[in-house]
Amino acid sequence: MTSTTATAPTLEVRALSKRYGARAAVDALSFSCSPGTVTGFLGPNGAGKSTTLRILTGLAEADEGMALIGGRRYRALEHPARTVGVMLDARALHGGRTGIETLRLTARTLGMPRDRAEEVLETVGLEQAATKRVGGYSYGMRQRLGIGVALMGDPSVLVLDEPANGLDPEGIRWMRRLLRSFADAGGIVLLSSHQLREVEATVDRLVVISEGRLVREGPLEELTAVTGTRVAALDQAALRRALDAHGIAFELRAGGELAVSLAPEDMGRLALREQLVLTSLGAGAGTGLEEVFFALTGHEEPSADEPAPAL
Template sequence: MTSQTTSTAARGSVALEVRGVSKSYGGRTVVDDLSFTCQPGSVTGFLGPNGAGKSTTLRILTGLAEADAGQALVGGSPYRSLENPARTIGVMLDARALHGGRTGLETLRLTARTLGMPASRADEVLEMVGLADAGLKRVGGYSYGMRQRLGIGVALIGDPSVLMLDEPANGLDPEGIRWMRRLLRSFADAGGTVLLSSHQLLEVQATVDRLVVIAQGCLVREGTLDELTGEAGTRVGVLDPAALRAALDKHGIAYEHRSGDQLEVSLAPEDMGRLALREQLVLTSLGATDRGGLEEVFFTLTGQSEPTAAAAGGADAPASEPAATAS
């Protein structure tokens, strides 16, 4: 299989914007006043523990669910207001939903026809995603990795300016992961906007320029990969650990338990000192710690003490975050 990754055209400048979005299901807040932006020319990683609200946010961005408050915009407009959405934003939320009875080529040709694209676009994309040799094979006989490639092909068929992909590396072998990385990089370098949701932290670190980290439906941190992984946290000890934990919880500051009664806090030492003064906490130790790689950053920012099943293997959203169905 070949692995052509070049863009067919220069991309327009289309940003993704989430502005104060909130969403509740059954009285439970899943997304809480969430705001972030994905700019053209960049690959943004969308991270959070299982149940953090990532899937709900993606569904709101793509018109599959409506926000209770706030706006989710594609190029300044709601998804449902776009004249031909798939020509602006290519989406892959679940490659397993592809029709198993059609061939890969039939899948892409049908999509191209629906979007008003020439039939030749299907052959072009089939080559682009490395499935030219499997185009006449039925999708039901594809491996999971091949379905992922085809799902990305469906997202690309309209030659969009934005790509939104949920767990695109699942099922891909090492060569496939390298291919996907080059594809997303060339798409962004041509002016495209990429939003990548994934639990595979090492792959995210090797692929993205920017990060949006959420927990319990709220934005925890947004910035470039270098900004987040280059920051230092703070290891702190106090006379009253329970009071420290209560103060951090009150202000929504993530922390991890370390040896003894020490905590590692996602604040700079000077900010931790100010918080201790304001909350009248007596410190016994205070020092900067090197965050290290993305995995360390992720668990510190989201308050996770160890990898969850989702972080390790990309588990599906829990029952409290409903599956993607059109509303």
């Protein structure tokens, strides 16, 4: 499949805010995605992910701030769908058309060659279902077709909401390879997902939000890397007060331990100086994405039944 991803623009969200009545769905949110990256956009239900993606793709207006692709809003792009491929809800595909009709109509709408539809159909692995009506597709097949529609304009940016939903293990592996090759060709992928294990196996960067605000952004390896020291004390409140008093960062870990940004020996010296009785002390271990998500947002792994935005 041909690609223009080598010239991918930067994706930027700058101080974005959006309110619905008294509720702030997005609150001064800022982050960026560079060419060559697959970024996981994570947050608990109601965190503002769908609202952010809708503003980014021109389906909603921000109250303040902006979402830009190559320094321009989506609607100001010369050929929006040929710059940004979007899949926010594969269930919105017309059930009365066949798979190939859906892609040919998309190709004609975007001014792409007719044979682009056959090319994309092969890319998403739906050749055998080309003449089957979309209403008879499984959820996983609709997801593949939705990704195909997003790829139709040969974009340099992909914005996908829950792309792994409904895919079987083979389909998930296919999607993972597709997104990785897209990014390796110089493209940008921004994907929102509740499937944390699949995100961890697919992305190289994370943007984590909660209550509409950014709580952490950075490379996956950095966010799940070794974290200084694991420590717990007989008096946990006193331990936290001591760390706060010395300006030492810490995060709560499973079992009530704290992950502290100190070497174990330095933590031991601090405990001695503050007369703290420690009940555990050891080198920090790398953490999985689930644990990082819980520590950053205070939520358990979210369910996959958050309603997707309607197109």
